[in-house]
Amino acid sequence: MPSRKRRPTRPLRLAFGGNVRKLRLAAGFSQEALAEKADLHRTYVGSVERGERNISLENIHALAKALGVDVRRLFD
Amino acid sequence: MPSRKRRPTRPLRLAFGGNVRKLRLAAGFSQEALAEKADLHRTYVGSVERGERNISLENIHALAKALGVDVRRLFD
Numbered sequence: 001m002p003s004r005k006r007r008p009t010r011p012l013r014l015a016f017g018g019n020v021r022k023l024r025l026a027a028g029f030s031q032e033a034l035a036e037k038a039d040l041h042r043t044y045v046g047s048v049e050r051g052e053r054n055i056s057l058e059n060i061h062a063l064a065k066a067l068g069v070d071v072r073r074l075f076d
Numbered sequence: 077m078p079s080r081k082r083r084p085t086r087p088l089r090l091a092f093g094g095n096v097r098k099l100r101l102a103a104g105f106s107q108e109a110l111a112e113k114a115d116l117h118r119t120y121v122g123s124v125e126r127g128e129r130n131i132s133l134e135n136i137h138a139l140a141k142a143l144g145v146d147v148r149r150l151f152d
Contacts, residue, residue: 009134016133054132057092058085072148
């Protein structure tokens, strides 16, 4: 088995969350409006934007769909 | 609160897993080799490829890094 290496996860989450926030503001949505469109909780969207969540594939897609963007835009 | 809508999650996971498999084979890696490079368990990589996992942001990045591709390639 490989040793468990520490990964720099916080910058990764922050970069992702920053993209969500940027695209949300570009779309003119509040966190609450985005959450409702994506069928997620408002506080969850806020925590993703702040880099606090290790968001899953399905929620990544839900956010991209609600933002009206290709999922790859969230990884720019 | 919005109602909880059902999402078609299986096709999404399958598409993602298919991309992982395609890129893994293109790189000439076994599942075990990819798992070791990404610091994940071999059986986990197999289950991702079969669309059985709602993989997280951090593991998505670990796989992309191990495959030597931009993370966006996993969402083509």
